[in-house]
Amino acid sequence: MKIFAPGWMSKNSKRAMKSLCKLKDDVDLHRAALKAPLALVCAAAVEKLTDESLLADIVKNAKYSDVREAALEKLTDESLLVDIVKNVKFSDAREAAVEKLTDESLLIDIAKHATYGDARIKAVKKLTDQGTLADIAKHATYGDARKGAVEKLTDEGILADIATTDSDRQVCIAAVTALTKQTLLVHIAKHAPNGSVRVEAIKKLTDQGVLADIVRTDPDQKIREAAIKTLTDQKLLADFMKSATSQEVRQEAAYRLVDLDINGDLLTDMVDQIGNELKNGVDGATKQRAADALMSLYRRYRHKDIEKYNGSYIRTDAGGHNDHTDHEDDPTCSSQSGQGGCNGSSFTDTFSDTSYSNDLKFNTEEF
Numbered sequence: 001m002k003i004f005a006p007g008w009m010s011k012n013s014k015r016a017m018k019s020l021c022k023l024k025d026d027v028d029l030h031r032a033a034l035k036a037p038l039a040l041v042c043a044a045a046v047e048k049l050t051d052e053s054l055l056a057d058i059v060k061n062a063k064y065s066d067v068r069e070a071a072l073e074k075l076t077d078e079s080l081l082v083d084i085v086k087n088v089k090f091s092d093a094r095e096a097a098v099e100k101l102t103d104e105s106l107l108i109d110i111a112k113h114a115t116y117g118d119a120r121i122k123a124v125k126k127l128t129d130q131g132t133l134a135d136i137a138k139h140a141t142y143g144d145a146r147k148g149a150v151e152k153l154t155d156e157g158i159l160a161d162i163a164t165t166d167s168d169r170q171v172c173i174a175a176v177t178a179l180t181k182q183t184l185l186v187h188i189a190k191h192a193p194n195g196s197v198r199v200e201a202i203k204k205l206t207d208q209g210v211l212a213d214i215v216r217t218d219p220d221q222k223i224r225e226a227a228i229k230t231l232t233d234q235k236l237l238a239d240f241m242k243s244a245t246s247q248e249v250r251q252e253a254a255y256r257l258v259d260l261d262i263n264g265d266l267l268t269d270m271v272d273q274i275g276n277e278l279k280n281g282v283d284g285a286t287k288q289r290a291a292d293a294l295m296s297l298y299r300r301y302r303h304k305d306i307e308k309y310n311g312s313y314i315r316t317d318a319g320g321h322n323d324h325t326d327h328e329d330d331p332t333c334s335s336q337s338g339q340g341g342c343n344g345s346s347f348t349d350t351f352s353d354t355s356y357s358n359d360l361k362f363n364t365e366e367f
Contacts, residue, residue, distance in 0.1 A: 008032045008041055016041045030054040034061055042067040056080040060088050072096050078103050085110055085119045098122040108132060112140045124148035134158050143168035150174045160184040164192045172197040186210050199226040208233040221248055228252040238266050241273050258293050
């Protein structure tokens with residue numbers, strides 16, 4: 001006996017829809033929603049369905065996303081929504097299910113324990129109570145949920161505690177990012193067990209004395225360098241540049257000063273320090289960093305401050321400095337005041353007659 005397929009299985013939309021309109025039973029409608037080859041027929045079947053357990057099954061198994069969305073939209077049973085959040089493989093369905101939840105206890109459980117990260121994060125975003133968020137920030141199983149909760153916390157004491165105790169570096173950094181109290185940031189900068197977290201705290205410090213103390217006393221080179229890069233006190237930086245026992249600290253202090261607005265004796269001392277690194281650097285990388293620092297000085301300040309290093313650099317034959325700055329007393333600069341900066345005659349070092357285009361370049365290989 002030949003078995004005929006139901007009309008809603010037809011690929012002819014008119015015939016399929018005509019057949020579907022005759023269906024009354026939820027079980028038959030459920031079957032059509034999952035099996036019909038045409039998406040519009042599946043959606044029409046969902047529209048007629050009322051049994052929420054069958055609708056939830058469609059959310060789990062329908063092949064068309066708009067059909068899953070239509071089924072989910074009709075759900076109100078929060079236990080079925082939670083089941084979808086925990087077990088459905090489609091991220092859009094999981095997130096939409098979380099969005100429909102209103103029971104805070106269910107949202108907390110999802111935030112703390114759900115397997116899928118998108119569901120956890122969505123649940124955290126729906127929560128607003130600071131006590132609840134603090135609990136999640138401290139006790140959620142997964143770091144992404146803890147981080148999401150941290151980003152919504154306002155209690156700086158809790159944030160500081162998380163910054164020094166959480167096992168996930170990104171959670172700790174999120175806590176540091178949210179902090180504003182300098183006393184708490186100082187404690188983290190000095191005592192957090194994770195170096196990256198300490199660096200993030202150091203970047204937010206404003207007390208120059210604290211930063212200088214870290215430079216002087218911390219045994220970790222990366223931490224000292226982070227503190228140097230955050231310092232703005234030129235006198236302290238100059239002192240470190242001249243007398244720090246660590247070569248790395250001396251270099252970083254000089255390079256930091258390059259980025260600041262300096263002049264006078266401090267500028268001269270710094271040029272001497274960096275020039276010494278250029279001449280006596282132990283490797284090519286050290287010399288190149290010194291050359292880069294002198295280049296920055298050259299572009300910002302007068303040429304005469306670097307003139308003593310004649311022989312360590314060369315300038316273009318055509319186009320001069322090309323740095324849009326008037327350089328008074330520069331014997332190689334033909335610019336006139338108000339004419340838009342240097343574009344004058346050439347200058348070459350005593351070691352090479354090679355010319356370079358555009359900007360000043362240093363010949364590090366001659367030392």
